[in-house]
Amino acid sequence: MSANFGIGYGYNVAIEKLADELAVPQNRFDQAERRYKDLGEFLHRDESSVRKFDPEVYIQGSFALGTPIKPASTDEDYDLDIVVAFNALTKKHISQADLRSLLRDELRAYRQARGIQNPVGESRRCCTLVYADGAQFHMDVLPALPNEGNMRMVLASFRADESLADGAIAITDNEEIETYHIITDDWPGSNPRGFATWFKSRQLEQLNERRRAYLNERGNVTASVEDVPAFRVRTPLQSAIMILKRHRDEWFAEQDDPDLKVISVILTTLSSHAYDGEARVSDAIAKILKDMHLKIENRQGIHWIANPTDPSENFADRWETHPERGDAFFEWLDAARNHFGAVQGFSDANTVFNELARDLGDQVITAARSRLSTHAGPRAASVAPAAAAGAASPGLVFGDEPRRPTEPKGFG
The missing domain is CATH 1.10.1410 (Poly(a)-polymerase, middle domain)
Structure with a gap:
């Protein structure tokens, strides 16, 4: 239309x-993809203290949606938003503060292993890795736990489509003073994967048209349009x-x-x-x-x-x-x-x-x-x-x- x-x-x-x-140039998307995949491999190394919790690393935010813009100047960074979901943990096992601590310790080890000079920072919900001057990248890393069951109950109470709960996560928030340090079911929630799916649905015709053109330009007639990430077009x-x-x-x-x-x-x-x-x-x-x-x-x-x-x-x-x-x-x-x-x-x-x-x-x-x-x-x-x-x-x-x-x- x-x-x-x-x-x-x-x-x-x-x-x-x-x-x-x-x-954003495609090589920046490639760079972002390499960095979050590298972090995922690091968290699954033999010496990892969190490997047993099955950490899953994926991208969220503007890079996942294909809507980042170039920084206005070289003094500004690309903001790469990453989720680390510990799929083998539940809210019955750990507090928000302790989950944040687990991730922070591993990020400090990652920083040392990769020669990142800047210390690991923290914000309200994330830990932050700032790469070397000139790299124009910082990575906001969000610790999370699976939360699909709770979200299905929320959606059912609103008589909404319960399939929207797929990918829902519980996240940490150090401003939640009463619940941050205790084991409780009361965690803030989010669903970046669900949001990305909804975002695609709002533009599916145009998105698939451009995906098909992308595959045709490369002579790939066997791949599905779904195999082309949103950021490639x-x-x-x-x-x-x-x-x-x-x-x-x-x-x-x-x-x-x-x-x-x-x-x-x-x-x-x-x-x-x-x-x-x-x-x-x-x-x-x-x-x-x-x-x-x-x-x-x-x-x-x-x-x-x-x-x-x-x-x-x-x-x-x-x-x-x-x-x-x-x-x-x-x-x-x-x-x-x-x-x-x-x-x-x-x-x-x-x-x-x-x-x-x-x-x-x-x-x-x-x-x-x-x-x-x-x-x-x-x-x-x-x-x-x-x-x-x-x-x-x-x-x-x-x-x-x-x-x-x-x-x-x-x-x-």
Whole structure:
């Protein structure tokens, strides 16, 4: 499906080049894959203190979804999110604190064995490995236990699809003061594998189309499309999320409080709900910005963005105690609608780049402009025969719809 939002030819070309420029090079995905697999092999070595607990290491977050973006500068790292699930342990055997300690000790041994100079760090839920200066990688490692049984009960109570529990895990949280140090069934939960499955389902037609093209390009006619990881191809939804992430980063960099920045799981979840199979990145952005707010519910006065794999989890839970974060989300959404809506009807790509430089950053715009001239030639920046002349008005994407309801219930 491809919506018609009155998008100009030059705007479409510019958006495609922006997506190309923001995309993480495949060698970085390969590097990430090597690193988490290397950690998995290390945890299963003969001398490992956790080998008997059957540790399973896998990737989560933006690298798993295929939505990471290049760091804006060499001072920033690629953030690689890893799960270490101890499949032969249960919550009856160990506390959160002791599980974290088990993993931390092994990561310290891994750091020494691999010559990593920086010490193992810790955050609320993870241990962190920071690689050498210049590597631009740090690895957030999440200790976890299987939790599918508990999650099935939760889903049953909501009359939801219990198959969503497949891959559910219990995780550690050192801010859970009352339960962190004791053996209890009360652990925080997560399901990154389930989320990745849901994310694929929101774009399956476009994803499989690109997987087939990937296999055909390599002359592999026997492999299944399911054998191609999501990060090996790039769909319109993935590209749209990447561009909106960069816009978010630039917009919030101008705000006084960095804690106001919309977290990626909210941006990704709402974008995926709004996406409707658009085949062009420009159409996907227009549809997402138009409908992004529709999956923000109001539950007894509380903004609620449900985890698609766990309806009891609210991704916007911090908005209740920090209402300024919710306000900042809607302010950013208004800004994104204005910025992209104001140029979407332009028929000259260079004019689009000029207008978006202030919103996406000069560096990425300069690089995208270079891609335009290098790979497409000067004709790509000019008006296509069928393209409409003239610029779009700021409200073109959204027609006469109000950009923001005046009452909270309007977000339901």
